Amino acid sequence: MPYSKADNVAEVLARGRLGIPSVLFFVIAAAAPLTVVAGGATTGYAVTGVTGIPVSYLIVAAVLAVFSVGYVAMSRHIVNAGAFYTYITRGLGRPTGVAAAMVALLAYNAMQVGLYGGFGAVLALFLHDQYGWSVPWWVCALAAWAAVALLGMLRIDLNGKVLAVMLVGECAVALVFDAVMVGHPADGSIAFDTLAPSHAVTAGIGAALVTAITGFVGFEGTTVFAEETKDPYRTVARATYLAVAVTGLLYGLSAWAMSVATGPDAIVDAARADGTDLIFNLVSPHLGSSVVTIGRVLFITSLFAALLSFHHTVARYLFALGRERVLPAALGRTSRRTGAPKVGSAVQSTIAVAVLIGYAAADADPITHLFFWVTVTGGLGVLILMTVTSAAVVAYFAQVDHEEGSWRAAVAPGTATIALHAILFVTVSEFDTLLGVDAHSPLRWLIPAAYAVAAFLGATWALILRRTRPDIYTGIGLGAAALAASRHSPGRRHQPA
Structure with a gap:
């Protein structure tokens, strides 16, 4: 049966709906x-x-800035919602690319679903403290899930406006809090001890670096939205560099400001005692209660904004894989009315609600077991993807004619590959420290092993496609071109949607 308009498998997502500000809002909101x-x-x-x-935030920002040079250069040659998956495919081959796709799906779903634990727990605590309401965390999480599921089906530019309002508010509050903390140092004078370069080689730096990387996850999403931008060649580059600069400086400034307010020697003990309330407790004596309450509300909306942004990222990865028939073709369908990847969005929502129900039924701790462990797992996956992508950029430009120059095509991505490999090595080595578990706990190896299994399954599936569906195999990583070619291939066998 030939393809028809009724199949509604889109060659591209809705074009021209996002400018630099909208893309920037999406990726920083994810962070x-x-x-x-x-x-x-x-x-x-x-x-x-x-x-x-x-220091760990600033180191990671510097490494990601170098990573972005090759990443952005490749975006000028390949515009595809598959991002990491597509780049790795074009640079290192189809089996490696599909392996990366499975890693990406696991990583971004982990980031998205894990955030529900944080959102549910923080909102439940806020409702209890402010209004005396005793609401289970999973009720709050399911309310957020319903809102994200609905917004995921709407026009992406409308979602961008929602994220813009939330993002501007939370960044403004963070800067106000920073100014207050620096203006009221613990010992009467501003200390810069926590910014000392010597911290880069201290014990435990690997765990600190992956904690920092988790905070940046989302900035790489600029290329995921490339097909929906007005000018992908300019928008992706500017949004990527701005995202790294804004988040890196804000994180480094805020982490340092907290140490100024507590005193460098007391910051660890204060963080262990107050947890996520630390920053609010530090500014409360110097600001009105209403301002602090606004900050707490924006903390909650920050979590929601990240949930929404990661939902869009997962949906577009699924769309890219469905469009190329690597996964069921139905995933490549978009809404006629909004242009959103409706099936990919629905699948992501289904995965999320299933995990939420499982955690609620198991009565697991939403902060430790869902928010912290699962998002850290997602951060590790994205670190793996960035490391392999840097190598793929070098390989890609070595194979094609281009005018990018040696810095963008080889030196910067090569340097990023080495730096990211080093960070990945110390991260896995110190994963027990990061999780806060015993050095002999099986969790320290089970989580990294999950990505090895996902990659193995992806590579195996690609090899199966090469043998059984060569028409699909040859289209892997080609995006819209793969669908166009398959529609016009006279000998193509139909792949059921």
Whole structure:
């Protein structure tokens, strides 16, 4: 049966709906600045015991800036919602690309679903403290799930407006809190101890670095939305560099400001005692209660904004794989009315609600077991993807004619590959420290092993396609071109939707 309009498998997503500000809002919202400042930095101090958390954010920002040089250069040659998957395919081959796709789906779903634990727990606590309501965390999480599921089906530019309002508010509050903390140093003078370069080689830096990387996850999503931008060649580059710069400086500043307010020697103990309330407790004596309450509300909306942004990312990865028939073709369908990848969005929502129900039924701790462990798992997966993508950029430009110059095509991505490999090595080595478990706990190896299994299954599936469906195999990584070719191939066998 030939393809028809009724199949509604789209060659491209809705074009021309996003400019630089909208893409920037999506990717920085995924990074969830206030969540990282209030939750990530504090957790980093508490779990790792490392006082150089500000340095870890700045190191990661510098490495990601170098990574972005090759990443952005490749985006000028390949515009595809599959992002990491597509780049790795074009640089390192189809089996490696499909392996990366499975890693990406696991990583981004982990980031998205894990955030529900944080959102549910924080909102439930807020409702109890402010209004005396005793609402189970999973009720709050399911309310957020319903809102995300609905917004995921709407026009992406409308979602961008929602994220813009939330993002501007949370960044403004974070900067106000930073100014207050720096303006009221613990010992009467501003200390810069936590910014000392020597922290880069201290014990536990690997755990600190992966904590920092988790805070940046989402910035790479600029290329995921490339097909929907007005000018992908300019928009992706500018949004990527701005995202790294804005988040890196904000995280480093905020983590340092907290250490100024507590005193460098007291920051770890304060973080362990107050947890995510630390930043609010530090500014409460100097600000009105209404301002602090606004900050707490924006902390909650920050989590929601990240949920929504990661939902869009997963949906577009599924769309890219469905469009190329690597996964069921139905995933490549879009809404006629909004242009959103409706089936991919629905699948992501289904995965999320299934995990939420499972955690609620098991009565698991939403903060430790869902929010912290699962999002850290997602951060590790994205670190793996960035490392392999840097190598793929070098390989891709070595194979094609281009005018990018040696810095963008080889030196920067090669340097990023080495730096990211080093960070990945120390991250896996110190994964027990990051999780806060015993060095002999099976969790320290089971989580990294999950990505090895996902990659193996992806590579195996690609080899099966090469043998049984060569028409699909040859289209892997080609995006819209793969669908166009398959529609016009006279000998193509139909792949059921």
